[in-house]
Amino acid sequence: MFVYEKRLQYPIKIANTNPRLASLIISQYGGPDGELGASLRYLSQRYSMPYPELKGLLTDIGTDASKRTRVRSPCKY
Secondary structure, rough: OOOOOOOOOOOOOOOOHHHHHHHHHHHHHHOOOHHHHHHHHHHHHHHHHOOHHHHHHHHHHHHHHHHHHHHHHHHOO
C-alpha cells in the first residue's frame, strides 16, 4: 500500500518569517525570468531545431533547469 507523508528531507525550524525573501524565492521559481519558465522555453524550442545535436542539447539544458526548479521548491514551504 502506498502512504504519502508530506515532510522535508531535512527538518527545519523557522524562527521568524521574511516576506521579502519569500517573494524573491517565488519569483525565481515561477516568475517571468524564473527557472520554470526557462525550462519550458528550452524544452519547447527543441521542436523547432533542425539538427538532432541541437535538439539533444536543448533537452539536456531544459531538464537541468527543471532539476534546479525541483531543488528550490522546498524553499517555498
